Amino acid sequence: MQETRKRKPTQLRRPPKSPKVTTDDPYPAHQRPTADECRAIRDELLAFHGFPQEFVKYRNQRLSNREQGNVQSEPPVVEEEEEEESVLDGLIKTVLSQNTTEVNSQRAFASLKSAFPTWEDVVAAESKSLQNAIRCGGLAPTKASCIKNVLGCLLERKGKLCLEYLRDLSIDEIKAELSHFKGIGPKTVACVLMFHLQQDDFPVDTHVFEIAKAMGWIPAVADRNKSYLHLNKRIPDELKFDLNCLLYTHGKLCRKCTKKGGTQRRIESIDDDNSCPLLNYCENSIMNGTNKAI
Ligand SMILES: [Zn+2]
Numbered sequence: 001m002q003e004t005r006k007r008k009p010t011q012l013r014r015p016p017k018s019p020k021v022t023t024d025d026p027y028p029a030h031q032r033p034t035a036d037e038c039r040a041i042r043d044e045l046l047a048f049h050g051f052p053q054e055f056v057k058y059r060n061q062r063l064s065n066r067e068q069g070n071v072q073s074e075p076p077v078v079e080e081e082e083e084e085e086s087v088l089d090g091l092i093k094t095v096l097s098q099n100t101t102e103v104n105s106q107r108a109f110a111s112l113k114s115a116f117p118t119w120e121d122v123v124a125a126e127s128k129s130l131q132n133a134i135r136c137g138g139l140a141p142t143k144a145s146c147i148k149n150v151l152g153c154l155l156e157r158k159g160k161l162c163l164e165y166l167r168d169l170s171i172d173e174i175k176a177e178l179s180h181f182k183g184i185g186p187k188t189v190a191c192v193l194m195f196h197l198q199q200d201d202f203p204v205d206t207h208v209f210e211i212a213k214a215m216g217w218i219p220a221v222a223d224r225n226k227s228y229l230h231l232n233k234r235i236p237d238e239l240k241f242d243l244n245c246l247l248y249t250h251g252k253l254c255r256k257c258t259k260k261g262g263t264q265r266r267i268e269s270i271d272d273d274n275s276c277p278l279l280n281y282c283e284n285s286i287m288n289g290t291n292k293a294i
Pocket residue numbers: 250254255256257276277278
């Protein structure tokens with residue numbers, strides 16, 4: 001005799017208009033990093049590298065925004081060396097920065113602006129001309145199609161090519177808005193949040209991911225998206241920006257903290273060289289000694 005188990009009448013069907021944005025921690029039982037660890041690593045890396053030059057502009061914008069928020073009677077004192085980027089410029093810059101160097105992505109953006117001074121010009125442009133304009137940043141067909149999609153979708157949804165309205169939204173609302181754009185993934189969204197909207201968010205790129213794993217901040221099985229959700233829950237908001245810029249920079253500069261040479265060689269090089277300030281933290285981590293863990 002067989003029990004017939006009733007099926008649930010229908011699975012929940014979400015309306016297609018609003019893609020789901022998950023923010024739950026996929027590893028609530030993984031109690032690392034602690035706030036103290038985050039602070040200690042921030043201090044170690046700051047002492048080791050200083051604050052990375054390429055992010056100083058964004059750090060100043062954050063500080064200036066916060067001061068304006070706190071002291072309302074004072075007129076904003078902005079050192080106008082460079083005019084503040086629009087959010088849309090920031091998003092497109094982030095798209096162009098995928099899988100290439102900082103220099104090449106800046107070059108691609110400059111070339112794009114020189115060929116098509118306004119975003120309306122980009123909408124009107126032939127795909128091929130757009131690809132040619134950004135070719136020096138690599139992945140031109142993919143990036144061109146992504147840019148076209150973003151602009152087309154924005155125009156359709158809002159009637160104009162402007163993302164400044166995002167400045168007034170919460171992090172979750174911004175994520176929901178940007179998730180409408182085809183080709184814009186969670187890492188791009190996180191970078192726009194952190195750099196261009198001065199929000200406390202913690203993008204997880206390859207460097208941050210590798211180091212977080214080596215230090216045992218995320219479970220060995222974690223992928224990048226789950227690591228992003230976990231680390232954003234664990235890392236105190238006020239440390240996110242500095243810690244992210246520092247981990248990214250360290251990952252780029254430190255051979256021991258990159259994939260180069262693979263896991264085995266990396267453990268050896270950490271053991272026989274004292275120059276990486278994260279050495280003690282990797283050694284003490286719950287991951288230490290288990291090759292599969294990194
Ligand atoms: Zn290192």
